Amino acid sequence: MTRSSTKRDLLSMDDLSVEEIRRLFQRTRLLKEAQKAGRNEPTLAGQTLGMIFEKPSTRTRVSFETGMFQLGGQALFLSTQDIQLGRGEELSDSARVLSRYVDGIMVRTFAHHNVEVMAEYATVPIINGLSDDFHPCQVLADLFTYEEYRGPLPGRRVAWVGDGNNMANTWIQAAARLGFQLVLACPVNYGPDAKLLAHAQREAIASGGAVEVVRHPSDAVRGADLVCTDTWTSMGQESERQRRLRAFAGYRVDEALMREAKADALFMHCLPAHRGEEVSAGVLDGPQSVIWDEAENRLHVQKAILEWLMGRDTL
Ligand code: CP
Ligand code: NVA
Secondary structure, eight states, X not given: OOOOTTOOOBSSGGGSOHHHHHHHHHHHHHHHHHHHTTOOOOTTTTOEEXXXXXXXXXXXXXXXXXXXXXXXXXXXXXXXXTSGGGGTOOHHHHHHXXXXXXXXXXXXXXXXXXXXXXXXXXXXXXXXXXOSSOOHHHHHHHHHHHHHHHSOOTTOEEEEESOOSHHHHHHHHHHHHHTOEEEEEOOTTOOOOHHHHHHHHHHHHHHTOEXXXXXXXXXXXXXXXXXXXXXXXXXXXXXXXXXHHHHTTXXXXXXXXHTTXXXXXXXXXXXOOOBTTTBOHHHHTSTTBOHHHHHHHHHHHHHHHHHHHHSSSOO
C-alpha cells in the first residue's frame, strides 16, 4: 500500500512532541477502557502491519499482533530467518517492496541505522520495536503506567540503575522531552550514549527536566518516585555476559536499595527479567513492582500508536 509523503514514523521519543504524547495517552486510556468493556472498535479494518524481527520477542510480538487484531486488522510475523532480508536482500529494497503490500511496518533489529533506512525508503510508517539504541514503545507504555498509578510525571524523580542501554537512552529522551528528573547509576564504561546525554541535558533546560549520571545506585535511588532497571546483557551482547556480570555487581535493585526511594515509589522492569541478577525476586515480585501492568500497557499504548500512524485521524 502506498501512502503520502507526509507519513510519520516512530523511531525514538524524538519523533513525538509533548502534545502528541499527551494525546496518545488520552487515546490509550479510551482504548484500554473499551477493550476491558469488550467494545473494541475496528478502526484499522482491512489494514496490515508487517512485523520484522531480527531478535527474539514475547511482549512486542504478541502485543502488536493482538493489537492489530483488536483494531480489525492483521499482523504478519516476518522473522529475518524466513524472509530474504536474512539472505542479504537490501533493507532499502525490502522497505520499498513491503510498502506495496502492508500499511505499516514494525521493526526489531540491531543497529538503529537499520530502522532509519527502513523509514527513509518505506512509503508506509515505520515503528521501532527495539533497536540497539532505543525502545520507544516500551518507554511510552512505562510512562503511561506511571501516570495511571501516580499522576503526571513532570516534577517527579526517576532512577535508572544498571546498564546505559537502549531503554536507558529512551528514558533519557523522555525525561528531556516531558520534563522530569532522571538520575542514572551506571558502572564505568556502561553509561548511556554521551552525545545523546548531552543533547538531552540541553533540551531538559527548556522542559524543566534534568538528566544526570552518577556512579552509585543509592545516589540515583535516594528520594526517587520510580526505580527502573533492565537486563545487564541485552540481546546481541551474549558473548559479554560473564564480563558484564562482574561489571554490574553492586547494581542489583534489591529491598535495601528500594528503601532509599520514597515510601510510595514504584518499581519497573521492561522484562524479560533475571531474578537475582539486576533485580531481587523480592523487589520484582513485591508490592512496589508494576511489571505486569507495564507489560499489559504495551498493548493499549501500541494500539494508540498504530491508529496515529496508520489510521485516518492523526493525533
Ligand atoms: N519488553 C520487551 O520488549 O519484551 P520482548 O523482548 O518480549 O518483546
Ligand atoms: N535492553 C534489552 C531490552 C529487552 C526488551 C535488550 O535490548 O535486550
